[in-house]
Amino acid sequence: MNDVKREFGNLGTQNTANPYAHPQAAAIMEECRTMLLMIPEGRRLLAFAENNHVALHIITGREPAFRVGDDNTAFLICPATTAAVDLHVAACNLACAIRAAEHASIGIARPDYANPTADLPKITFEHFLDIIYETCIIAHEFEVEHKSTKLVDFVEKLGHSKMYREVSSGKSKQEVAPLLAEIMKY
Amino acid sequence: MIWHRLDRDKTLDMISRVKSTGEAVLFSPVTSEAKCSRLPFFKTYMLYRLTNFSSLPVFTLDYISNGESFSYMDGSDSPIRHMVDAGELTLTEENIIAYINFYFCYVRQPEGEMIILKNLAEAATIDLYDEDRREEFDAQPENISLEHNIETGNFCVVTEILYDSSPMEAIIDVSFDGRIKVTPRKMLTLDLIQ
Numbered sequence: 001m002n003d004v005k006r007e008f009g010n011l012g013t014q015n016t017a018n019p020y021a022h023p024q025a026a027a028i029m030e031e032c033r034t035m036l037l038m039i040p041e042g043r044r045l046l047a048f049a050e051n052n053h054v055a056l057h058i059i060t061g062r063e064p065a066f067r068v069g070d071d072n073t074a075f076l077i078c079p080a081t082t083a084a085v086d087l088h089v090a091a092c093n094l095a096c097a098i099r100a101a102e103h104a105s106i107g108i109a110r111p112d113y114a115n116p117t118a119d120l121p122k123i124t125f126e127h128f129l130d131i132i133y134e135t136c137i138i139a140h141e142f143e144v145e146h147k148s149t150k151l152v153d154f155v156e157k158l159g160h161s162k163m164y165r166e167v168s169s170g171k172s173k174q175e176v177a178p179l180l181a182e183i184m185k186y
Numbered sequence: 187m188i189w190h191r192l193d194r195d196k197t198l199d200m201i202s203r204v205k206s207t208g209e210a211v212l213f214s215p216v217t218s219e220a221k222c223s224r225l226p227f228f229k230t231y232m233l234y235r236l237t238n239f240s241s242l243p244v245f246t247l248d249y250i251s252n253g254e255s256f257s258y259m260d261g262s263d264s265p266i267r268h269m270v271d272a273g274e275l276t277l278t279e280e281n282i283i284a285y286i287n288f289y290f291c292y293v294r295q296p297e298g299e300m301i302i303l304k305n306l307a308e309a310a311t312i313d314l315y316d317e318d319r320r321e322e323f324d325a326q327p328e329n330i331s332l333e334h335n336i337e338t339g340n341f342c343v344v345t346e347i348l349y350d351s352s353p354m355e356a357i358i359d360v361s362f363d364g365r366i367k368v369t370p371r372k373m374l375t376l377d378l379i380q
Binding site (some may be wrong): 020057062065069079080081084112158159 | 211248291351368
């Protein structure tokens with residue numbers, strides 16, 4: 001599972017001073033950035049993050065995931081047991097976190113679950129459509145540029161194999177929207 | 187799981203106890219809710235969940251706690267070790283499956299995702315990203331063999347699991363102090379499932 005170049009070992013001891021701080025945050029970030037620099041969309045996203053001062057943090061958590069705070073701080077979540085960190089998935093999550101932070105600048109509204117409005121379902125759908133489309137783009141670029149299908153497997157595990165096939169054949173976000181609408185019952 | 191929502195004062199108290207300076211944006215008192223649920227294998231500690239609705243996607247942070255001391259579920263087994271050291275963990279034949287389900291849900295394995303299947307047919311349809319399914323700690327498998335060594339306190343469970351997306355029959359050894367070792371025994375093919 002962990003194909004990181006370094007020997008992280010199995011560092012599971014919780015940092016009592018800050019239990020959210022990942023013991024290998026710097027190393028994971030470096031590995032994720034290295035991976036994203038291998039593909040065009042990854043390079044573009046990293047440049048966006050740097051030019052727009054998007055703060056990137058790695059914290060511990062039971063599920064690999066990403067979150068974006070309402071101040072556009074991006075959090076990459078990795079299990080504290082570093083041997084369980086899948087770097088391809090982590091790099092993809094980092095890319096999606098940056099993309100979510102990019103939404104404000106490209107006219108994609110942020111769902112506000114704390115203050116829901118009537119158009120929250122539409123906003124939520126468009127948010128997730130963009131993120132999943134972005135995930136497919138990232139996976140496709142790794143497949144084409146580096147013959148790596150690890151993220152294709154990940155996308156399929158998420159239940160988006162149909163969408164991936166359409167995106168990799170060149171379909172636009174709006175053309176694949178009905179596939180996600182069916183899954184989300186939107 | 188049956189969740190009990192915390193009132194506003196208890197929610198704010200919980201946030202004050204668990205928040206960190208570096209990740210302050212994740213602990214917004216205005217947009218967060220807290221709830222707790224009993225776990226049958228801990229004497230007094232419960233599972234607490236803090237949900238922040240202002241982050242994207244909605245962000246949950248889970249802890250094992252007695253309401254005052256909170257151990258963050260960071261994907262390692264450290265919080266469980268703390269419970270064992272505190273004398274909280276009590277494993278019985280009645281709660282061992284719930285414990286294994288909890289462990290698989292909260293302790294990330296290097297081998298990948300693991301979950302006890304309710305039955306073979308579930309392997310074809312289960313969604314590992316369905317949080318409700320992952321948190322069905324009380325889900326009992328139809329096919330199971332359970333041995334409990336009264337002298338050592340250890341358990342040996344043989345049942346069908348999903349082992350990194352592959353359905354397997356596996357031996358799950360659980361020590362008296364909650365350490366788990368999974369040994370895949372036999373891969374289950376689609377023919378067998380169907």
